Amino acid sequence: LTVSLGRRRALAAGAASAAVGSLVVTSGALASALALIVAGSALLGAGGAAVMLCRYAAAETVSEPMRAKAMASVLTATTVGAVAGPNLLAPASRAAADLGLPALGGAYVFGAAAFALMAVVLAAGPRGAAAGARAAEADAEAASTASAAPGLTVLALSNLVMVAVMTMAPVQMEHAGGHLGGIGLMVSVHIAGMFAPSPVSARLVGRLGARRAAALAGLVMAASCTLAAADAHSTAALTAAMALLGAGWNLGLVSGSALLTASLPREVRLRREGLGEVVMGVAAALGGLACGPLVAVGGYPALAACGAVAAALVPGLVGRLDQRV
Structure with missing residues (x-):
């Protein structure tokens, strides 16, 4: 469109x-x-x-x-x-x-x-310029799967980990004896963490570069999941972990989006943007489907530990994929 x-x-x-x-x-x-x-x-x-x-x-x-x-x-x-x-x-x-x-x-x-x-x-508002008939040709020439892989990887893993670990956090807090007020506060803090740090994330991308910022995002999310796994029965610890998880996701979103669309013709960027959103949606769906069975089998700490492992993969994967482009 x-x-x-x-x-x-x-x-x-x-x-x-x-x-x-x-x-x-x-x-x-x-x-x-x-x-x-x-x-x-x-x-x-x-x-x-x-x-x-x-x-x-x-x-x-x-x-x-x-x-x-x-x-x-x-x-x-x-x-x-x-x-x-x-x-x-x-x-x-x-x-x-x-x-x-x-x-x-x-x-x-x-x-x-x-x-x-x-x-x-x-x-x-004024109609923006359409990409024109050359869009498909330019896409075929310039937008290879390999060049999109680093950005797609960051966006996918960031959304997968965030959705899976956060979805079951209110359930875990309720099982640990938390009240609705505390659960609501945790969700609010997490949502604030997802969006409020955006200026800081942009500054980090500008200073470190998108690839290094993406690696840092993976480490932040891994740390948050580790905290959630280590002290899942503490309301304070779980709230802090979800705030940190939101901040890591935000940095992953900004850096991953920058990686996905950097230095590309407009025609290619448009398709990359749509592809990135699809990948994020699929990752979120998979995270939502997987989190319930994982908690049923191993409890919330097992889910958070799996999230930590997945997030910790980001730095290595991004570096390896970036070298292949």
Whole structure:
């Protein structure tokens, strides 16, 4: 879509799909139809993809040395929504009840309005330059799998480890006797760690280079998982580990995105950006599927230990793949 329509219209299409999906979920809740809720959730995911792809839109407006900083600025802005969103659940639920809708449907109604506004803002802007008919030819000539491998590896492993270890953290805290307030605080701290350190991540990428920053991201995530495995029954230790895990993921996202798209023609970058998001999504799905059985067999410490091993692979893999390019 970006190649044929330009970046703004492509992102607007993703936001519009999410707005429709939010309404479909609400309709499914009213009708007690799980199929509608699932279908609407799939459409809603398109909005998440559009939000994440906005970092590349920002990067395209600046020179190559400033791309990491531009991407980080979008992730920093995402922090505002990530923190404010959960706090809108209660008023949105009350508003939905006043309208005769299921209380939890209020969040989706609000989401539909927010994504619709996003689509309008994006569509109203000037149309970005499309890549043109030469895109496929340029992609075939310049975008080899080998050159994409370092960035894809960082993005995939960062998302795999973060999703797998974090998904079961609230369950572990509850089993360890934690209360809902503590669990909510841990999740909030983790989300803040995922986005708030973006300026620091951009600075590290600028100073160290994307490859060394990616290696550091792997080490930070490995350290966080090790802490979670060593003291999984401590609320304080688990909260600290999840904050560190979020920060490591953020550095992995910024450095991996920079590795994936550095010094490439626009036509090639567009396809790389989409490929990177697909790889991140697949990795997240695998992490979500694997974490439950791992905890069932070996407990949360076993899951966290596996996460530490996977994260520790990042420095070596990135260095080895980078040498082959």
